[in-house]
Amino acid sequence: MQLVAYTREFQKNLHIAFPVMMGQLGHVLVSLVDNLMIGQLGAAPLAAVSLGNSLVFIALSLGIGFSFAITPLIAEADGAGDIEKGRSYFHHGIMMCAVSGIFLFLVLLLAKPVLYQLNQPPEVVDLAIPYLEIVAFSMIPLMIFQAYKQFADGLSQTKYSMYAILISNVVNVIFNYLLIYGIWIFPRLELRGAAIGTLISRFFMLWFIWEILRRKKKFRKYFIWSKKELLKISIFKRLVALGFPTALQMFFEVAIFAGTILLAGTLGTNPQAANQIALNLASMTYMIAVGLGVTATIRVGNQKGLKNYKDLRRIALSTFLLVFLIEALFALGFILLKDWLPTLYIDNSEVIILAAQLLIIAALFQLSDGLQVVILGALRGLQDVKIPTLICFIAYWIIGFPVSIYFGKADKLGSMGIWLGLLVGLSASAILLYFRFNYLSRKLIQKEDLVLAAATSATEN
Template sequence: MKQISRKHVLKKSEPLIHDPERINFLSLRLKFPQVQISAYTREFGKNLNIAYPVMLGQLGHVMVALVDNIMVGQLGAAPLAAVSLGNSLVFIALSLGIGFSFAITPLIAEADGAGDIETGKSYFHHGIIMCGINGIFLFIVLLLAKPILYHLDQPPEVVDLAIPYLEIVAFSMIPLMLFQAYKQFADGLSQTRYAMYATLIANVVNVLFNYLLIYGIWIFPRLELQGAALGTLISRFFMLWFIWEILRRKKKFKQYFIWSKKEFLKLPIFKRLFALGFPTALQMLFEVAIFTATVFLAGTLGTNPQAANQIALNLASMTFMVAVGLGVTATIRVGNQKGKFNFKELRRIAFSTFLLVFLIEAVFAVGFIVFKDWLPTIYIDNIEVILLAAQLLIVAALFQLSDGMQVVILGALRGLQDVKIPTVICFIAYWIIGFPVSFFLGKEDVLGSMGIWYGLLAGLTASAVMLYIRFNYLSKKLLLSSEASA
C-alpha cells in the first residue's frame, strides 16, 4: 500500500476546513470559534484608526472640565462643587445639542457609502443651520434656567459661586454647537482626525487662559471661577475657527463647501435631520440627566460628598469618551454598509466594535480599582473628599463594561438610523430602573453616595442588555430580508 505523508494529508484536507458544506462535526468544534474571533479581531485596527481621533477629541472636551476642576479645586471644596453644579445644567443642554448634531453623521456616512456627494452636501449644509439655531436656543434656555439652582436644596455658598460661572459658559454653547456640525460632517466621511486637532489645540488655549484668569497672572485680573468660564468660552471660539479653516482648505471637502441659496429651503431635509436628531438628543438627555441627578442627590448630602461625586464623575467621563469614540466608529461603519446594502458585513463589523470596547473597558475597570486611592489626590487634598471619591471609583469600575457597551451599541443602531425604540429603552433603563435605585439607596441614612452610584450601575447594565437585544434583532432581520430577495 502506498504510504501517504502527513504533509499530503493536511494538504488534501484543507478544502474541508474552508468549505462550510463539507466540514465534519469535529472540525466545526475545533475551527469555528477561531474563525469567528478572527473575523472580529481583524477589524480592530480599522476600528481604532477611525476611533482614536474621536476618542482624543472627546477626551479633549472632558479635559476642559478636568482642567477647570483641577485648577478650581486648588481654591477649595466649595468652588469645586460650584463648577460641578454649574456644569450639571450645561451638560444637560450639551447632551441635547450634541444629540441633534449626531443626526448628521449616519446620513453623511450612508451618502458616502452610496457615492452620492450632492445628497451628502445637502445634509451638511442643513446640519450647520440646525446646529447654529440649537446653539442660540440652548444659550437662552440656560440663562432662563439659572433660578432652578436656588430650588435644588444645594449649599447656598455653592449656588452663589455657580451662577456667574454658568452665565459665561452658557454663551459658549453657540460656538460649540457650530463646531459639532463640522465635526459630525467630517466624522461621517471617516475623516475624524481634524476635529481631534481642533479640540486638543483648544485645550492648550483653555489651560493658558485658565491659568491667567483664575489666579490673576501677569496683567490679567484674578477672576477665580469666572476666569475658568472665560477660558472655556475663548477655547470654544478658537475650536470653531480652527475646524472651519482646516476643512475648507482640504481638497476632499471643497465640494461640500460650495453653498447655494436653495439649500436653505429644503424642509424635508430638516425633517429628516430632526427625525434622527430629536430621539438621539433624548437618548443623550436621559443618560446625562441621570448623571446630573447624582450631582443634585450628592449635594443634599453636603459639600464634601458633592465634591467627591464630581471627581468620580470626571474620571468616569474620561474613560467613557473612549467608548464614545468607538460608538462613532460603529455609526460610521454601519452607516457605510447600510449604504452598500451589505448586511452580513454590517453585523460582523458591528460586533467587532462591541468586542473591542468590552476589552478596553475591562482594562479601565481594573485601573480604577488599583488606583482608586491615588486618582482623587490629583484634584484635591481634602482627606474626607479623597476617601469618598475612592469608594465611588469602585462602583465606577463595575459599570465601565456596561457603560461602554451601551454607548457603542447605540452608535451601531444610529448607523441603522434606528433611534425611536432605543430612546424608549434608554428612558426605561435610566429613569424606571436606575434613578429609583439611586434615589432610595442614596439617602444619608441608607448608603449615601455609594447608593447613588449603585443606581447608575443598575441603569447602565439594563440599557446595555436591552440595546444589544434590539441590535441583534434588527440586523438579523435585515440580513434575512436581503438574502430572501437575492
C-alpha cells in the same frame, strides 16, 4: 464565526476611533484641568463647577444629540457615492446646529433660578451662577463646531476635529491659568476666569475647524452653497426625525448623571465634591467608548449604504468586543488606583475617601457604560433611534434612578447608593440595546438572503 473575523476589524476600528477618542478626551481634559485648578481654591468652588455644569451638560446633551443626526446621513450618502445629498445634509446641519446653540444659550440663562430650588449649599449656588452665565454663551460656537465635526466624522475624516479640540485645549489651559489665579497683567477671576477660558477656547475651536476643512481639497465640493437648495423643509425634517430621539437618548443619560450631582449635593459639600471627582474620572474612560460609538455609526452607516448586511453585523460586533476589552482594562485601573487618583484633585481627606469608594462602583459599570454607548452608535448607523430612546428612558429613569434615590439617602448607603443606581441603569441599558441590535441585524440579513435567493432562482429559470 471564528474570533478572528471580529479581531481583524480592530485595526480599522481604532484608526477611525482614535482621533475621535483623542478629541473627546480633549473635552474631558479641559474639565479635568478646570477641576484641578479650581480644586486648589477649595471644596465649595469645586462643587460649584459641578453644579453649574450639571445644567450645561443637560443642555449640551440635547444639542449634541441633534448634531449626531448629521453623521449617519453623511456616512450613508458617502457609501452610496451621492455628494449632492451629502452636501445638502451638511448645509442644513450647520443651520440646525446654529439655531440649537442660540436656543440652548437662552434656555440656560432662563434656568439660573432653578439652582436655588435644588436644595444645594447656598455658598455653592452663589459661586455657580456667574460661572454658568459665561459658559452658557459658549454653547453657540460649540454647537456650530459640532455640525462641522459630525460632517467630517461621517466622511470617516475624524482627525480634523481632533486637531481643533486638542489645540483649543491648550488655549483653554493658558487662559484658565492666567484668569483663575490672576497671573501677569490678568485679574484674578477664579471661577469666572475658568468660564471665560472655556468661552475663548470654543470660539477658537470653531474658527480652526472651519479654516482647516474649507482649505482641504477633499471637502471643497461640500462647501459650495447653492441658493436653490438653501432651505429644504424635507431635509430639516429628516435631520430632526433622526436627531430628536438621539438628543433624548443623550438627555436621559446625562440627566441621570446630573441627578447624581443634585442628590450628592443634598448630602453636603464634601460628598458633592467627591461625586464630581469620580464623575470626571469616569467620563474620561467613557470618551474612549464614545470614539468607538462614532466608529460604529460610521461603519454601520457605510455598510447600510452598500446594503451589505452580513458585514454590517460582523463589523458592529467587532466594535462591541473591542470596547468590552478596553473598558475591562479601565475597570481594573480604577480598582488598583482608587486611593491615589482623588489626591490629584484636592487635599481633603474626607473627599478623597468618599471619591475612592465611588471609584469602585465606577469600575464596575465601565463595561456596561462602554457597551451601551457603542451599541447605540451601531443602531444610529442603522438610523434606528425611536425604540433605543424608549429603552434608554426605561433603563435610566424607571430602573436606575429610583435605586439612586432610595439607596442614596444619608441613612442608607449615601453616595455609594447614588452610584449603585447608575450601575443598575447602565447595565439594563446595555442588555436591552444589544437585544434590539441583534434583532434588527438578523432581520436585515434574512431579507438580504431572501433577495439573493430570489435573484438566483430567477437566473436559473
